[in-house]
Amino acid sequence: MPEQHYPEVRALGLFSGMTDENFFALMRGAYVQNFPPQIELIGEGEPSDFLHVVLSGSVDLFSQWNGRDTSLATVRPISTFILAATIKNAPYLMSARTIEKSRIVLIPSQDVRAIFDVDGNFARAIVTELAQCYRSVIKSQKDLKLRTSLERLANYLLRQQKRAGGGAAFDLDFEKRRLASVLGMTPENLSRAFKGLLPYGVSVEGTRITINDQTDLERFAKPNPLIDDFST
Amino acid sequence: MPEQHYPEVRALGLFSGMTDENFFALMRGAYVQNFPPQIELIGEGEPSDFLHVVLSGSVDLFSQWNGRDTSLATVRPISTFILAATIKNAPYLMSARTIEKSRIVLIPSQDVRAIFDVDGNFARAIVTELAQCYRSVIKSQKDLKLRTSLERLANYLLRQQKRAGGGAAFDLDFEKRRLASVLGMTPENLSRAFKGLLPYGVSVEGTRITINDQTDLERFAKPNPLIDDFST
DNA sequence: CGCTATGTTGATCCATATCAATAAGTGTGG
DNA sequence: CCACACTTATTGATATGGATCAACATAGCG
Numbered sequence: 085m086p087e088q089h090y091p092e093v094r095a096l097g098l099f100s101g102m103t104d105e106n107f108f109a110l111m112r113g114a115y116v117q118n119f120p121p122q123i124e125l126i127g128e129g130e131p132s133d134f135l136h137v138v139l140s141g142s143v144d145l146f147s148q149w150n151g152r153d154t155s156l157a158t159v160r161p162i163s164t165f166i167l168a169a170t171i172k173n174a175p176y177l178m179s180a181r182t183i184e185k186s187r188i189v190l191i192p193s194q195d196v197r198a199i200f201d202v203d204g205n206f207a208r209a210i211v212t213e214l215a216q217c218y219r220s221v222i223k224s225q226k227d228l229k230l231r232t233s234l235e236r237l238a239n240y241l242l243r244q245q246k247r248a249g250g251g252a253a254f255d256l257d258f259e260k261r262r263l264a265s266v267l268g269m270t271p272e273n274l275s276r277a278f279k280g281l282l283p284y285g286v287s288v289e290g291t292r293i294t295i296n297d298q299t300d301l302e303r304f305a306k307p308n309p310l311i312d313d314f315s316t
Numbered sequence: 317m318p319e320q321h322y323p324e325v326r327a328l329g330l331f332s333g334m335t336d337e338n339f340f341a342l343m344r345g346a347y348v349q350n351f352p353p354q355i356e357l358i359g360e361g362e363p364s365d366f367l368h369v370v371l372s373g374s375v376d377l378f379s380q381w382n383g384r385d386t387s388l389a390t391v392r393p394i395s396t397f398i399l400a401a402t403i404k405n406a407p408y409l410m411s412a413r414t415i416e417k418s419r420i421v422l423i424p425s426q427d428v429r430a431i432f433d434v435d436g437n438f439a440r441a442i443v444t445e446l447a448q449c450y451r452s453v454i455k456s457q458k459d460l461k462l463r464t465s466l467e468r469l470a471n472y473l474l475r476q477q478k479r480a481g482g483g484a485a486f487d488l489d490f491e492k493r494r495l496a497s498v499l500g501m502t503p504e505n506l507s508r509a510f511k512g513l514l515p516y517g518v519s520v521e522g523t524r525i526t527i528n529d530q531t532d533l534e535r536f537a538k539p540n541p542l543i544d545d546f547s548t
Numbered sequence: 549c550g551c552t553a554t555g556t557t558g559a560t561c562c563a564t565a566t567c568a569a570t571a572a573g574t575g576t577g578g
Numbered sequence: 579c580c581a582c583a584c585t586t587a588t589t590g591a592t593a594t595g596g597a598t599c600a601a602c603a604t605a606g607c608g
Contacts, residue, residue, distance in 0.1 A: 149462040168447040204436025215400040230381040
């Protein structure tokens with residue numbers, strides 16, 4: 085892997101605490117690859133040969149069953165995905181495809197496991213990362229089971245607004261089609277859900293959202309840190 | 317904590333690899349408590365003061381929002397819960413209550429974190445445990461998003477059957493009320509879903525289930541290891 | 549530019565929730 | 579050991595959220 089990418093990978097929480105020696109050992113077998121949009125990087129059920137790191141672009145994690153499919157998460161730079169499968173040496177539970185042109189680091193899973201076995205600091209960093217991932221999925225599970233699709237959309241908009249800086253107007257970072265899937269609804273239903281939020285002061289123009297009455301929307305959405313906060 | 321419980325706790329994957337010294341350090345501050353049924357052990361949002369280990373009985377992990385509530389998982393002996401919150405020193409994302417009379421070990425979270433910081437083997441064991449938990453939730457997420465309630469019930473029955481030994485007849489290990497919540501539906505809908513599986517040879521008498529035509533049910537349920545297998 | 553994928557809108561259907569009533573367990577105290 | 583109270587399970591009637599199907603509009607993109 086070209087050394088120019090070392091710093092950005094090294095800066096990840098996952099790798100920042102390990103010794104140079106171990107880090108270089110990991111990078112030795114790694115390589116960087118550029119992918120066009122809509123390329124399927126991995127398929128669920130395949131053995132987990134590589135830990136992936138998204139350097140640029142974005143990746144959709146999705147799953148299929150019996151002809152249906154659903155988006156479970158989107159991975160944005162700079163972060164890793166399918167860490168759990170790599171560590172457990174188990175098949176991927178999700179498929180992954182590039183959404184846009186993306187640069188991705190592939191680190192052989194066996195190298196990750198080898199360093200994991202000998203480097204306590206790396207193991208601790210993995211714990212932090214996995215705990216984070218776990219808690220994110222739990223939040224998402226609560227969101228799905230406790231809220232209607234209209235409530236999920238309202239809270240998603242509030243989260244996205246905060247991520248975008250907190251201004252009244254901001255852009256969706258999803259194609260609506262995929263947003264619908266992430267939120268667990270159909271594209272048609274998402275269209276209607278946006279209409280359903282109009283009474284609460286949400287206006288939509290293409291990908292641009294404006295929240296005209298913050299308190300009104302929040303009173304409807306009832307955001308909750310134990311579901312909606314990024315970090316905790 | 318009474319030493320009589322040491323062996324069963326020690327036998328857990330989480331603790332089996334650590335040195336005696338560290339294990340005893342953990343147990344020093346721990347204590348065992350007996351709880352009657354329906355006692356709320358922890359509430360979501362509270363600081364994670366203790367890592368819990370269920371020695372006997374069972375515990376329901378659930379969450380509430382805006383007047384609704386849902387069961388997310390059931391913890392059975394012998395296993396731990398709220399490990400992620402403990403390690404991250406973050407508030408609980410789920411509440412927990414005893415289902416039946418239960419004996420539970422409480423290990424101060426700060427002790428767990430202290431050992432975690434110095435014991436690489438413990439850190440690695442935590443990774444394995446968290447990766448397992450993470451993958452379980454992902455499977456559950458796929459189950460929820462990709463299947464109808466009838467399909468979820470059918471696959472749940474097949475999983476439960478396997479866990480019970482694989483015979484045609486077996487018992488539910490849930491109150492139906494909570495099974496409904498775990499499967500993401502109402503109790504009324506669960507009743508009807510059981511009826512809906514009658515054409516596929518499923519008969520119900522109280523808590524006893526009989527699968528009269530295994531292949532027929534499987535053809536309908538389409539179980540998938542990437543959603544339904546316990547281990548992988 | 550025109551092609552193709554995405555988004556919107558309308559009509560309808562279906563799954564599931566809700567509300568209400570009854571039945572069946574389950575546990576408690578006399 | 580039974581009667582009572584209380585919770586849980588079932589059943590029916592109805593409402594509604596959301597899916598599906600179909601038509602059309604729109605926006606990217608070669």
